[in-house]
Amino acid sequence: MAELITYREAVAEGIAREMRRDPDVVCLGEDIGAAGGVFKTTVGLFDEFGAGRVWDTPISEQAIVGAAMGAAMTGMRPVAEIMFSDFLACCWDYLANEIPKVRYMTGGQVTVPLVVRTANGGGLGFGAQHSQSVENWALTVPGLKIVAPSTPADVVGLMASAIRSDDPVVFFEHKGLFASKGAPAPPDHVIPLGKAAVRRSGADVTVVALAATVPLALTAAEELARDGIDVEVIDLRCLIPLDMSTVLESVAKTSRLVVVEENPYQGGWGGTVVSVVAEEGFESLDAPIKRVAAANVPLPFADALEEKVIPTVDKLVAAVRTTVAY
């Protein structure tokens, strides 16, 4: 059996594969060069591709993303890193107003094939400004695609699709998963954007998860299985395009839905998922839908407090039991 690789190694591997394949792919960001990235997600790229294609930039998120847009207009495929996803807020004009609207506002003449990669999510005790899960921020902006992988092989396969996409993609790498291991991606691994994965099939209840909540849901499913509750776990992998048909098919089978998301309950992506099920899958349901999300508060530094805020296995197990007992 092939050696397992870590999620963080998979990030560098996914980018490297595309850089070998396509000379137009360049990387830019803070500390991504000689240092290999503060999360070591770009290790090896500078050695292999050099300073011409791996740019250590001045500290300015606006410039990183704004200049990536300009570079993309010339036909390059920039892969821009924003060190912490919280700092997407520092370059929000480019992400909300410029990049997603340029195709639309030029009548389809100008496209910006770029990827903004960013370390997202909590669970590591990094506090209010370095721990947020902010896929939902991007979800409010038509024109962006949103990817958030949960396994090393998916990182590689989705990175390939993201970089090859002619439209902008925000690629969320979960900090809590960087050290996790999984099977390496096979050669030429490409996963199309907008295809959810059924990670565990089950008959009693559907749990929809994303990124770090996927392994959390799988652990909860094992625990519930011991009590005879058979959970189906769906890994959305992308929020835009959003694969609702996989979710609706599953709910048609199980008649019960729990969504587990790391962002705050207010405005979280789970709200979009459950609203589609409420509109289109209502007749399948035998119990009210449940959302396990973070509390509507900033994230605390303290580990013991952080787990009070974000979803845990215990909270998900409790929610599933309530749903099943309804």
Added chain:
Amino acid sequence: MTNGDRIPPDPEFVQLLDPDGERVEHPDYSVEFTPDEYRGLYRDLVIIRKLDAEATALQRQGELGIWASLLGQEAAQVGAGRALRPQDMAFPTYREHGILHCRGIDPIMPLGLFRGVDQGAWDSQKHKVHMYTIVIGAQTLHATGYAMGITMDGKVGTEDGEAVIAFFGDGATAQGDVNESFVWASVFNAPVVFFCQNNQYAISEPLERQTRVPLFKRASGFGFPGIRVDGNDVLATYAVTKQALDNARLGQGPTMVEAYTYRMGAHTTSDDPTRYRAGSEVEAWRDKDPIKRMRIFLTKAGIADDDFFTQVDDDAAKQAVELRERVLALPDPGPLSIFDNVYPGGSPLLDEQRAQQERYLASFEGGH
């Protein structure tokens, strides 16, 4: 993978005490200190270095989540910190432990933050130091707005007026916020000193990734004076900062001070600087140590003797031991504290979540 032997000669800067402990004269800046004041500055330097080393050790032992060391930057911080008058307001980054010390903030405060048991919230009104700011550059705009506010309040324009100081690093100078704050401070003639500690690195990126011109020269393009000072010289840093603050409080507008120094340690305890810089470079900077030069000077001038130095070291060691004990004794925060200070008057959804959490916690009591 490192920058090789990249050890540029010292640039031109204001210096009043050279690395060999010789007092040098400068035509525009001179300071006189009493022997007590000299000894006080030395003491500050030694104490903040010792407490910083203790914090690094605590992090290594798993007692702090992370620590951003000030090692090497003591003189820049004590020089600026002691130049502040009680009425002045400071906006720090996350590395300004020396400024906190000068403002009388208990060192347990930042350690609580880095231990993760609280938000490090010292009384910013009382001590006149805003909270640590981690999103790079944001505090320069906070400082500028604050400076505009005190101007409108009529607190600027006299010898006892108020002034504001914003701390930031060389890396931060690339941020839009910082450049925008320069424009605003200039246009509104805001009483703010932009104090840049150029410690030569922004995590792994050396200065030349951020700028092609000496940083202090940026100021002139925005329409206010910029000055570079030897940031390892506490006397010069004090003199230059004091003048800049006095100009601000008198209503003469902003100044940028570039304190030329060196980050002797890692960016934070999560960083490994051997990945990107040569040991020989660090060694060369060791010769410019801010404490060593003060000690030589104080000895030669007969202001302090070995007994004094031993006493300071002992005091610092004692404070470090006390600090360690207090850190280990910090209480863990209560589980419902996550809901505090989000919305002062509550909000229906939040109140419901708090109630849920209370019920959940209560379910563990009484035998479950």
